[in-house]
Amino acid sequence: MKEAGCGAYGRVYHALDKDREIAIKVIGKLSFTPEAAEEIKALQRLSHPNIVELHEVINNKSSMNLFLITQYLEGVSMDELQKNATKEEMWKWSRQLISALHMCHNMANIAHRDIKPENLKLKGKEREIVLYDFGSSKCFETDDDLVFDTAGT
Numbered sequence: 001m002k003e004a005g006c007g008a009y010g011r012v013y014h015a016l017d018k019d020r021e022i023a024i025k026v027i028g029k030l031s032f033t034p035e036a037a038e039e040i041k042a043l044q045r046l047s048h049p050n051i052v053e054l055h056e057v058i059n060n061k062s063s064m065n066l067f068l069i070t071q072y073l074e075g076v077s078m079d080e081l082q083k084n085a086t087k088e089e090m091w092k093w094s095r096q097l098i099s100a101l102h103m104c105h106n107m108a109n110i111a112h113r114d115i116k117p118e119n120l121k122l123k124g125k126e127r128e129i130v131l132y133d134f135g136s137s138k139c140f141e142t143d144d145d146l147v148f149d150t151a152g153t
Contacts, residue, residue: 004072008135009036010065014072021072022055026065035135040068042137045108050100052121052132073130078117089127093120096129104131109140 001024004014010027027036043054058067076082078093085093097120104110112119114136121130 007133009033009039017069021074023070023072025068025070027068029064029066032066036066038137038139039134041139042104042108042110042112042134043068043070045110045139046103048100048103050096050129050131051103052130052134070132071130073121073123073132075121075123075127078120078122078129081122093129097131100129100131110134111138111140113137 001013001015003011004023005012007025009031010025013024013026015022015024040054040057043052044057047053052073053071054068055071056069058069097115101112101115104112112131112134114133115131119131119133121132122128123130
């Protein structure tokens with residue numbers, strides 16, 4: 001297991017679980033925030049090929065940490081692209097992002113609230129887009145719910 005990054009709510013590690021690569025986000029329970037709770041709630045509602053997959057949440061009472069086990073996303077983020085994308089790639093990524101956002105907004109009642117190139121990873125040889133980092137997200141219970149604060153960068 002090796003450290004893969006550090007987010008707003010904790011450290012992220014890259015590990016191998018049986019035959020699959022996973023990411024383990026470690027969140028200290030003492031620093032657990034409502035935003036971290038919203039991220040977990042959002043990921044639990046979502047299942048889409050262009051959205052990071054949450055495998056499991058581990059909350060052991062004897063541990064000072066909470067563990068989010070997600071799909072490991074190997075590849076570059078959109079902000080790290082070294083060459084210009086082709087027109088075909090741009091069309092593909094636009095369709096994939098619109099599909100992911102449709103799932104968030106219309107199927108799961110979630111607003112990501114931090115869409116930016118750093119939160120869009122290109123995975124695999126096919127360079128499929130994957131939306132991740134739901135730390136600023138907002139989950140809605142009804143169509144009448146409103147957001148009164150701002151989020152994102």
